[in-house]
Amino acid sequence: MIIYPAIDLKDGACVRLLRGEMSQATVFNTDPGEQARLFQSQGFEWLHLVDLNGAFEGKPVNGAAVESILKSVTIPVQLGGGIRDLTTIGMWLEKGVSRVILGTVALRDPDLVKAACREFPGKVAVGIDAREGYVAVAGWAETSDIKALDLALKFEDCGVAAIIYTDINRDGAMGGVNVESTSDLAFHLTTPVIASGGVSSIEDLKALKLEEDTGIEGVICGRALYDGRIDPREALALLSATAVEDAD
Template identity: 45%
Template structure:
């Protein structure tokens, strides 16, 4: 299973939110490039980036920071946040980003997801952020009536390469991942699932590792890395970096898209 460190960008700085609340943000580093380099040095094989400003406004905002990170590290990066048009996704790939994470448009413009999956096969990941089983959109500021498992099935049919599943109530809380929800999701779809939200310890990662045979091939870790509750190097050694033969071609592996 792959351990994926997260960098959340707000005003060009590396921050963490609590349960997706913009009013409860904590700045961990003014220079996200330094953070990305640190994660690479500690063994990251991919970096997860969320443009929080973009998720809120509907247009990518932190493109300069994203471009700087892409240029500074050799590991691939995936980015979500405000990607709601073909042009914005193409612009992101032009910066050197490997995977684009789509969230809000999966609910509001499913045909656009299918178009992008066709244009960029194996490079489109759908982020499903759930609050009590219902999908949240627009930077988690709105909650739809769409069921998370139903949306996952629809996005698999549209060509999504993977699903990043975030339990909003667990995000930034260090209370552990929602294993039951992840297990149910894996029983619903056949494409890979990335877990996000609540990971607080190596024990949590080992619990997720037990779900790898069911389809959980990665875990995004945020706050626990910044607080020191988890050492990325130790986490990588503890759970390995995935059974690569089970991952679709070119798809290595929240979301807030």
């Protein structure tokens, strides 16, 4: 299972939001490139980036910060936030992003996601952010009447690299990951699932590791890494273990 350190970008800085509220942002580093280098030096093999301003505005906003990260590390990077057309997808992949994450457009234009998967095989993930089980979009400002599983099922067998599932009510709140809903989603899909939102301790990682066989391929971790609640070395050792029993 892969652990993805999260670098959420707001106004050029690395922040963490509380339950997706832009007004509830804590700045952890004003140098995104430096933060990325730190995560790489700690042994992480992927980075998860989100252009928060871009998610609200529907177009890339923190481009300079993203590019500084790409120049600072050699590990692969996945990026979401404000990516809503094939041109933007192609632009970021050309600049060195390994995988783009489509969220709002996945709900509003599923055919675009399928077209992107055909044009950029293995390079497209779908971000499904749920509030009380229903998909939220546009930087979580709008909640739809579509259930997370129903949306995820639209992308089975079209080449989506992963479904990134976030429980908004848990995100940044340090209240623990929603293991039950994440494993339930993964169980119903053939597409790998990456868990996100609420990871607050090594115990959360252990709980997810025990559900790995449902199809949970990875987990995104933010605030708990920044404030030291999760030790990178311990987390990496736990999640790289081959047997689920090793998580006990």
